[in-house]
Amino acid sequence: MLKRLLLVRGAEIALFALLAALPLWVQSSYALGLLTLLAIYGILLIGLDVTVGYLGQVNLAQAAFLGLGAYVAGIGATRFGLGIPATLLLSCGFTTLVGALLALPALRLDGPQFALATLSFTALCSTALNEMEWLTNGAQGLSITRPPLLGHLLTPRDFFWVCLALLALTWVMMRNLLSSQWGRAFEALRDSPIATDAMGVGTYRHKVAAFAFGSGLGGIAGALYAFNFQYLQPQSYVYELTVVLLLGVVLGGRKSLWGAVVGAALVALLPNLLSNPVLFRAFAVIGFAMAAIAAVRGLVRRSTRPFQALAPVVATGALVLGSFLQKNTEDWRKAIFALMLFSVVVGLPEGLMGFAAGALARLFRVAPPPLPPAASLDEVLPARATTGEPLLEVRALHRHFGGVKAVDGVDLTVRAGTIHGLIGPNGSGKSTLVNVVSGLYTPTSGELLLRGLPLPRGSLLQASRAGVARTFQNLQLFTGMTTLENVMVALRGAYRLPLPLVLAGFGRPEERRAQAEALALLALVGLEAEARTPVMDLTYGAQRFLEMARALARKPELLILDEPAAGLAHPDVVRQVEVIRRIHARGVTIVLIEHHMDVVTSLCDVVTVLDGGRVIAEGPPDQVKREPRVIAAYLGATAAEPDGPGPVAGAPAAG
Amino acid sequence: MPFSIVAQIAVSGALMGLVYALVAYGFQLTYATSKSINFGQGELVMVSAFVSLSLIDLGLPYWAVVPLGLLFGALLGLAVERAAVRLALEQKSEGWILLTIITGLFLFSAAENVWGRDDRPFPTPIPSAPIHLLGVDVTGLEISVAVGVLAVMGLVELFKRRTLLGKAFEAVSADRDAGELMGISATRTVMLSYALSGGVAALAGILVSPITTVGPTMASAMILKAFSVAVVAGLESGFGVVVVGLFLGALEGLASLYIGSGWREAPGLALLILALAVRPTGVFGKAVIRKV
Numbered sequence: 001m002l003k004r005l006l007l008v009r010g011a012e013i014a015l016f017a018l019l020a021a022l023p024l025w026v027q028s029s030y031a032l033g034l035l036t037l038l039a040i041y042g043i044l045l046i047g048l049d050v051t052v053g054y055l056g057q058v059n060l061a062q063a064a065f066l067g068l069g070a071y072v073a074g075i076g077a078t079r080f081g082l083g084i085p086a087t088l089l090l091s092c093g094f095t096t097l098v099g100a101l102l103a104l105p106a107l108r109l110d111g112p113q114f115a116l117a118t119l120s121f122t123a124l125c126s127t128a129l130n131e132m133e134w135l136t137n138g139a140q141g142l143s144i145t146r147p148p149l150l151g152h153l154l155t156p157r158d159f160f161w162v163c164l165a166l167l168a169l170t171w172v173m174m175r176n177l178l179s180s181q182w183g184r185a186f187e188a189l190r191d192s193p194i195a196t197d198a199m200g201v202g203t204y205r206h207k208v209a210a211f212a213f214g215s216g217l218g219g220i221a222g223a224l225y226a227f228n229f230q231y232l233q234p235q236s237y238v239y240e241l242t243v244v245l246l247l248g249v250v251l252g253g254r255k256s257l258w259g260a261v262v263g264a265a266l267v268a269l270l271p272n273l274l275s276n277p278v279l280f281r282a283f284a285v286i287g288f289a290m291a292a293i294a295a296v297r298g299l300v301r302r303s304t305r306p307f308q309a310l311a312p313v314v315a316t317g318a319l320v321l322g323s324f325l326q327k328n329t330e331d332w333r334k335a336i337f338a339l340m341l342f343s344v345v346v347g348l349p350e351g352l353m354g355f356a357a358g359a360l361a362r363l364f365r366v367a368p369p370p371l372p373p374a375a376s377l378d379e380v381l382p383a384r385a386t387t388g389e390p391l392l393e394v395r396a397l398h399r400h401f402g403g404v405k406a407v408d409g410v411d412l413t414v415r416a417g418t419i420h421g422l423i424g425p426n427g428s429g430k431s432t433l434v435n436v437v438s439g440l441y442t443p444t445s446g447e448l449l450l451r452g453l454p455l456p457r458g459s460l461l462q463a464s465r466a467g468v469a470r471t472f473q474n475l476q477l478f479t480g481m482t483t484l485e486n487v488m489v490a491l492r493g494a495y496r497l498p499l500p501l502v503l504a505g506f507g508r509p510e511e512r513r514a515q516a517e518a519l520a521l522l523a524l525v526g527l528e529a530e531a532r533t534p535v536m537d538l539t540y541g542a543q544r545f546l547e548m549a550r551a552l553a554r555k556p557e558l559l560i561l562d563e564p565a566a567g568l569a570h571p572d573v574v575r576q577v578e579v580i581r582r583i584h585a586r587g588v589t590i591v592l593i594e595h596h597m598d599v600v601t602s603l604c605d606v607v608t609v610l611d612g613g614r615v616i617a618e619g620p621p622d623q624v625k626r627e628p629r630v631i632a633a634y635l636g637a638t639a640a641e642p643d644g645p646g647p648v649a650g651a652p653a654a655g
Numbered sequence: 656m657p658f659s660i661v662a663q664i665a666v667s668g669a670l671m672g673l674v675y676a677l678v679a680y681g682f683q684l685t686y687a688t689s690k691s692i693n694f695g696q697g698e699l700v701m702v703s704a705f706v707s708l709s710l711i712d713l714g715l716p717y718w719a720v721v722p723l724g725l726l727f728g729a730l731l732g733l734a735v736e737r738a739a740v741r742l743a744l745e746q747k748s749e750g751w752i753l754l755t756i757i758t759g760l761f762l763f764s765a766a767e768n769v770w771g772r773d774d775r776p777f778p779t780p781i782p783s784a785p786i787h788l789l790g791v792d793v794t795g796l797e798i799s800v801a802v803g804v805l806a807v808m809g810l811v812e813l814f815k816r817r818t819l820l821g822k823a824f825e826a827v828s829a830d831r832d833a834g835e836l837m838g839i840s841a842t843r844t845v846m847l848s849y850a851l852s853g854g855v856a857a858l859a860g861i862l863v864s865p866i867t868t869v870g871p872t873m874a875s876a877m878i879l880k881a882f883s884v885a886v887v888a889g890l891e892s893g894f895g896v897v898v899v900g901l902f903l904g905a906l907e908g909l910a911s912l913y914i915g916s917g918w919r920e921a922p923g924l925a926l927l928i929l930a931l932a933v934r935p936t937g938v939f940g941k942a943v944i945r946k947v
Contacts, residue, residue: 345757
């Protein structure tokens with residue numbers, strides 16, 4: 001614990017102390033300018049990393065927010081005589097607002113469409129800054145005098161310290177934010193938006209918030225940028241800069257504050273580096289040597305694909321050749337940048353700091369902070385009284401896809417405290433039915449009631465908040481997180497602290513409590529020993545159990561299990577039956593879709609059989625199994641023999 | 656403002672819009688097979704135009720340069736696929752967005768240094784004298800753009816529907832895994848789509864160069880509008896890009912007439928963001944049902 005504190009926090013303090021002390025030695029105004037730019041870009045890239053690293057989206061709008069922030073500050077200072085604190089707040093507020101507005105349409109998108117929307121926004125902003133001459137002075141540029149701060153005239157060195165202090169503040173606040181439920185929510189919606197909604201977290205709110213945060217930081221950086229250069233031109237904030245910034249984040253390492261600052265240093269220093277041929281040659285040769293060593297190692301161990309090993313060697317080789325043959329490296333700046341980035345993106349996808357962090361972690365073996373003891377299950381999942389009253393009522397429910405009537409007039413009543421089986425051959429409408437109940441699909445017509453009150457329709461989030469939790473037939477885990485974090489994302493009622501306090505670092509006790517609660521749920525499904533395991537490394541069976549623990553974190557009244565035993569080995573099936581019994585014992589009502597008839601028979605109080613989107617039978621499992629219509633549905637016979645051999649018992653039926 | 660001038664500007668704009676449609680069609684070709692697009696497509700347009708210009712400078716006749724330029728574009732498309740796209744597709748990541756941006760940056764810088772930063776005229780035997788048609792003046796060049804764009808799109812569509820290779824293309828587009836199970840190599844099909852897309856980009860460059868001149872930045876504005884066209888129309892419908900391209904081109908001409916020439920790009924960009932907000936799959940795209 002102490003070692004961790006010393007190393008991790010110590011390194012951060014050392015970094016900032018070093019940066020703060022540098023101007024005491026370095027007197028040249030040029031070097032000071034570079035340091036200031038580094039601090040400004042640091043803030044900018046930390047903001048960009050929220051969307052690029054945590055949301056996993058290619059965001060090409062950050063240069064536009066830098067420009068907007070710079071112009072707001074510049075206009076505020078020149079036209080309205082505002083001081084530095086006021087302009088910083090104004091820039092930050094304005095860009096946060098614009099970011100949120102842009103996120104409203106962009107939040108429905110991902111992948112290339114999101115990249116295109118943000119790229120268009122950048123182009124639009126640069127057009128607007130250029131053309132709104134009455135406000136921005138257009139292409140002629142806007143000259144600004146740096147206002148004094150609290151009555152002091154700032155020397156360049158003072159201004160650097162101001163920027164550095166803001167970078168440190170940003171660093172601390174983002175660390176607090178990203179290690180809280182907010183950070184987990186950002187990552188969760190990257191991995192599975194559907195599950196994020198189904199776990200009651202709300203992709204909408206968090207995506208907008210993440211983007212707005214990043215934009216707001218862009219605005220702060222923009223204001224500082226304006227006061228640093230004291231001259232603004234619209235063409236500074238175009239496509240090229242936005243690409244350079246994006247690549248700075250990737251180069252430094254995504255999802256890492258260190259990575260953002262390292263990336264900022266590279267972006268700020270690179271032009272300088274390229275104009276010095278000796279320095280550039282040295283860097284090219286070092287890069288080539290590293291790529292070559294990595295390639296040989298990767299190929300010998302067969303741990304990388306040939307392309308991944310060789311392409312960086314070719315790219316860095318071209319850099320070395322170029323550095324010796326080409327005199328005027330400044331002209332080839334973009335090409336050099338492109339080659340460097342290509343090598344890093346292909347050969348070192350986690351970026352420089354991602355790579356370094358891995359190496360350092362192996363070297364120092366810093367243990368993660370210990371987990372609190374698990375909470376008592378009675379606190380986390382208080383036993384409910386089982387009344388036997390109707391909990392979920394489905395009336396005349398229809399869901400059509402074009403001409404396909406997937407659910408065609410289903411009536412169903414699930415009583416509180418029961419385990420209600422839902423069976424039927426493939427394509428009978430079971431999954432569609434639970435997708436409608438859980439809010440993934442909007443019903444075409446019909447009524448859904450939970451405890452006699454209408455259940456929100458067509459919204460996973462609202463249904464989840466109303467008390468319906470579910471697992472997914474095709475696993476929808478948050479694959480970039482650990483087992484414990486998956487459960488923590490979904491915990492209901494665990495996070496009440498308002499955002500400003502989270503930013504200020506008061507979220508620790510809440511986190512500990514959430515960890516304790518999540519551990520209790522993991523213990524319920526027998527995964528407490530895997531709390532720290534990345535989900536990717538869990539066995540398939542364990543992932544199925546984790547889905548159940550995560551759904552229970554919603555503390556639901558109604559738990560829908562969609563084929564929880566699909567693909568499980570026999571011992572796991574036996575264990576799962578045991579786990580479902582334990583969950584049931586807490587008074588949670590369960591709807592179970594299952595093909596293993598022995599599981600259904602041993603667990604369910606009532607079974608409803610669907611075929612062709614309609615209910616064809618309902619009753620206790622043993623009775624339903626003997627119904628001629630059920631046997632016919634499973635075997636496809638036109639008329640079943642009255643004393644059929646009970647074909648659906650035992651083995652998994654019909655796939 | 657007399658109606659004839661407005662009509663004139665709308666028609667000229669619409670004809671330019673066909674070039675955006677052609678570049679957007681190039682996005683659709685690769686999107687169909689691999690769900691990826693080349694963010695550096697504008698550089699493909701520009702470099703192909705420069706290479707064609709160099710061939711003309713060498714003394715080759717225009718009509719010999721056109722097929723060579725297309726071939727070069729196709730080869731460049733293949734190079735982009737190999738360098739920037741294939742690895743990301745194999746890893747099922749979206750790394751191709753970054754990598755195609757990077758290759759674009761490289762091509763841009765290389766072109767700046769090889770051919771210089773100045774804009775140069777592109778000689779063509781097609782007459783640029785205006786022809787009076789239905790009350791508006793249309794130049795031979797503009798007609799050649801329209802004919803070239805529609806002919807090539809028609810040919811590619813015919814190829815997709817009538818030839819075995821084209822059907823393989825459609826099969827992989829519909830379902831990559833099922834196509835592979837039927838013995839079609841998805842990798843080769845993706846390569847084919849990038850080659851076609853590169854050729855289409857080169858054609859756009861050759862067609863538009865005599866009008867706009869050739870320079871490193873000739874495609875940077877065009878590519879944004881091609882993105883708009885592709886997104887507004889949806890990344891699936893070839894018919895859609897033509898309609899939206901015509902519309903956007905006319906809109907752009909009118910915007911520069913009424914708001915000011917600095918704003919000519921704005922409607923397209925705003926339209927793109929709006930279209931994405933209202934209908935993320937595009938006006939002519941199909942809605943997707945989420946499955947779990």
